Amino acid sequence: MNTVPQAPLILITGGSRGVGAATARLAAAQGYDVAISYVANESAALAVVADVEALGRRALAVRADSADPEQVAQLFAAIDQTFGRIDVLVNNAAILARQSRLEDLDFARMQRIFAVNAIGPMLCAQQAARRMSQRHNGRGGVIINISSGAARLGSPNEYVDYAASKGALETFTTGFAKEVAREGIRVNCIRPGHIYTEMHASGGEPGRVDRVKDSIPMGRGGQPEEVARAILWLASADASYSTGTFLDVTGGR
8 A cells, every 4th residue: 555655844933924924925836735824813824724735735823922832832732733844944933123223223123122032933943843853853944034134234213122132033043054964954044135024014024125135235125935935945854964054145235
């Protein structure tokens, strides 16, 4: 009796919108089963699930705040129960707050941004490594952290707390990649630049990409699908000798 090989499973945190949703759809088109986490917008998450299933793949959406270790543990338990495997983790969930100078930032905002953008990916990577690592009899896997061009540029007068949290994520990428390189896990990082997503509205300027696009060498903002293609290349066997690396998807900025 021939058994059909099980599809690889990709988990995308913050997968209900923007880059996360685009990555979920493209992953399904490339043959992945897809799990996504989301915090608030259930209808958007279920729309992504429907798109994945329409492509003939299995899908799961789990409400989980990646900054909460208990919710992260429950997210991975749900994946264990539904799929019994995880092959790729995309640490995409992130937040920013309204544009502000540092002297006007309050402590609670700083804490929340670091909790979601820096600690959250570490919590998710911790759970993924326990399942992927050959030390734990796993089959290996790939972890891709989504940083930002802001980590290099600093986002002065706008989001220095966001930029700093992404800088922390980049340092984590470097260290963790070396830690698990001989355990079958590759850890890489994507730096998107100015991408047309809903995230800019939460910073108070929905039209931000159009405002800054003339400062981008390519003269335009990027599309979520362009970031998704970079993510899925790093996830694939085509990137088999790449770990601890950073790929800018910034239009040259």
